Amino acid sequence: MEETLKIIVLVKHVPDAQFDRHLSxxxxxxxxDESILSxxxxxxxxxxxxxxxxxxxxxxxxxVIALSMGPAGAVNAIKKSLQIGATEGVHLTDEALTGSDAxxxxxxxxxxxxxxxxxxxxxxxxxxxxxxxxxTSLVPAQLAxxxxxxxxxxxSSLEVDGGRVTARRDADTHSETVEASLPAVVSVTxxxxxxxxxxxxxxxxxxxxxxxxxxxxxxxxxxxxxxHAGSWTTVTSAEERPPRTAGTIITDEGDAGIKLxxxxxxxxxx
Amino acid sequence: xxxxxxxxxxxxxxxxxxxLELLTIARSLGETAVAVxxxxxxxAATTLGAYxxxxxxxxxxxxxxxxxxxxxxAFVAAAVDKSGATSVLLDNSPEGKEIAARLGIRLSAGxxxxxxxxDADGTAHKSVLAGSYATAAKATTPVSVFxxxxxxxxxxxxxxxxxxxxxxxxxxxxxxxxxxxxxxREQKVASGRPDLTDARIxxxxxxxxxxxxxxxxxLADALGAAVGASRxxxxxxxxxxxxxxxxxxxxxxxxxxxxxxxSGAIQQKAGMQTAKVIVAVNKDAESPVFxxxxxGIVGDLFKxxxxxxxxxxxxxx
Numbered sequence: 001m002e003e004t005l006k007i008i009v010l011v012k013h014v015p016d017a018q019f020d021r022h023l024s025x026x027x028x029x030x031x032x033d034e035s036i037l038s039x040x041x042x043x044x045x046x047x048x049x050x051x052x053x054x055x056x057x058x059x060x061x062x063x064v065i066a067l068s069m070g071p072a073g074a075v076n077a078i079k080k081s082l083q084i085g086a087t088e089g090v091h092l093t094d095e096a097l098t099g100s101d102a103x104x105x106x107x108x109x110x111x112x113x114x115x116x117x118x119x120x121x122x123x124x125x126x127x128x129x130x131x132x133x134x135x136t137s138l139v140p141a142q143l144a145x146x147x148x149x150x151x152x153x154x155x156s157s158l159e160v161d162g163g164r165v166t167a168r169r170d171a172d173t174h175s176e177t178v179e180a181s182l183p184a185v186v187s188v189t190x191x192x193x194x195x196x197x198x199x200x201x202x203x204x205x206x207x208x209x210x211x212x213x214x215x216x217x218x219x220x221x222x223x224x225x226x227x228h229a230g231s232w233t234t235v236t237s238a239e240e241r242p243p244r245t246a247g248t249i250i251t252d253e254g255d256a257g258i259k260l261x262x263x264x265x266x267x268x269x270x
Numbered sequence: 271x272x273x274x275x276x277x278x279x280x281x282x283x284x285x286x287x288x289x290l291e292l293l294t295i296a297r298s299l300g301e302t303a304v305a306v307x308x309x310x311x312x313x314a315a316t317t318l319g320a321y322x323x324x325x326x327x328x329x330x331x332x333x334x335x336x337x338x339x340x341x342x343x344a345f346v347a348a349a350v351d352k353s354g355a356t357s358v359l360l361d362n363s364p365e366g367k368e369i370a371a372r373l374g375i376r377l378s379a380g381x382x383x384x385x386x387x388x389d390a391d392g393t394a395h396k397s398v399l400a401g402s403y404a405t406a407a408k409a410t411t412p413v414s415v416f417x418x419x420x421x422x423x424x425x426x427x428x429x430x431x432x433x434x435x436x437x438x439x440x441x442x443x444x445x446x447x448x449x450x451x452x453x454x455r456e457q458k459v460a461s462g463r464p465d466l467t468d469a470r471i472x473x474x475x476x477x478x479x480x481x482x483x484x485x486x487x488x489l490a491d492a493l494g495a496a497v498g499a500s501r502x503x504x505x506x507x508x509x510x511x512x513x514x515x516x517x518x519x520x521x522x523x524x525x526x527x528x529x530x531x532x533s534g535a536i537q538q539k540a541g542m543q544t545a546k547v548i549v550a551v552n553k554d555a556e557s558p559v560f561x562x563x564x565x566g567i568v569g570d571l572f573k574x575x576x577x578x579x580x581x582x583x584x585x586x587x
């Protein structure tokens with residue numbers, strides 16, 4: 001009998017990268033009107049589901065909690081996660097969180113993770129390799145530092161056994177095998193698995209799953225520690241770049257390779 | 271007291287260009303010290319002096335490479351305390367960013383990633399949302415941490431050669447306790463080409479290569495360029511995943527990006543549209559890549575690329 005697992009997967013609702021994305025307001029924050037579950041978070045969710053399915057799934061007492069922090073719209077990322085297979089959803093939401101940078105975000109999430117550990121220890125916090133909007137990749141490492149946990153980031157494979165997590169990481173010049181004791185914060189790459197789509201059964205089942213809403217007070221965070229006030233960085237200006245415009249387009253008439261080199265020479269790029 | 275601390279991880283025999291860039295930016299901000307993990311060879315040490323480093327901080331432990339990120343972050347945090355630095359510069363690699371991340375929490379310092387320039391007042395400049403916005407950001411804390419993208423400045427040695435003093439920094443005992451341990455490491459075969467994220471020129475191929483990267487590799491070698499690829503090409507297994515340029519791969523800003531057989535959908539564009547000059551070759555005139563190309567060729571890449579390669583070799587003699 002394998003041990004049961006309690007896994008928190010961090011999910012984020014982000015603007016759809018297929019469309020134009022904008023920054024607005026005094027704090028130059030991202031517009032989230034047309035938001036979706038961050039594609040990279042689906043890999044973390046899939047990894048979590050595979051881990052619990054190997055242990056008898058939710059029936060055997062395993063849990064995959066989809067945790068999202070953000071305004072009302074963030075609940076859509078949680079709902080999608082429940083349809084895909086997460087066992088429960090938690091929405092950390094509070095007016096005061098608006099404009100939180102990575103440091104403030106990790107503070108609030110760390111408090112939520114501790115809160116969720118109240119009814120039984122959390123074994124793993126799983127995340128994607130980056131959000132597809134901010135793309136700083138800071139939050140998983142900062143969360144690990146705040147929780148005093150090992151981080152296993154950019155995992156391209158993942159095994160959990162005997163209270164330990166083993167992962168493979170691929171860098172440009174080398175690959176490495178990494179080991180840590182549980183609990184740990186693990187971020188996974190888009191190479192780790194092929195995320196499933198929600199099926200009809202999953203969509204129906206999701207309607208019966210609960211989504212808990214938590215405020216900052218619920219997780220014991222003072223509003224002054226988060227949002228613009230609690231952030232350690234501030235965006236002082238944001239300027240939309242003029243879109244790149246097309247230059248010269250030619251059709252090959254047998255000498256386009258030569259013309260390409262002429263162009264490079266003219267640009268002093270040879 | 272140093273104002274700026276630059277972290278260089280395992281400098282090797284010769285400092286990388288990206289390290290020289292960090293040292294150049296650091297000098298523009300104030301007196302520079304360097305925290306070095308790993309072996310420091312004489313040549314690399316001399317270069318640190320030539321770039322104006324007043325002090326070199328070394329960890330008391332020699333096993334930081336055995337742990338993932340946390341131990342190095344603890345060392346850099348201790349070096350910041352000891353040096354009194356108010357700005358910390360690191361490279362923008364995934365590991366550099368994660369060290370920056372943990373350092374930020376340890377020092378209660380604001381972290382700004384993907385930086386391309388830092389003003390004297392600590393304002394950092396970067397691009398966000400796949401290059402569609404240019405933003406300026408500042409840390410509001412006593413210490414600022416910046417991870418700086420490669421190819422942001424031209425490296426320039428200091429006017430006068432410095433002889434840095436070496437200072438040993440005690441790595442806190444808790445550094446390894448909460449760190450994941452690296453239990454095995456396999457070196458990959460070196461390609462001999464420049465590093466994709468640092469390269470001045472990138473030649474990238476996509477679906478149009480149909481499994482054969484030879485024309486892209488030959489053009490890259492003629493230009494001394496790195497080889498990149500679209501997600502379609504890496505997913506198909508035609509080339510290693512390391513070569514992927516795009517939202518889920520590497521974001522590159524070279525002087526020249528040559529895109530061959532890549533349609534240029536948003537996922538790819540996110541990784542390359544801040545390149546100075548973009549050249550595209552695609553047989554489909556409707557490919558979105560032509561909307562952002564400075565020079566586009568509608569044609570067969572298997573004819574155009576080899577012709578260009580031969581012409582470059584001819585001109586370079």
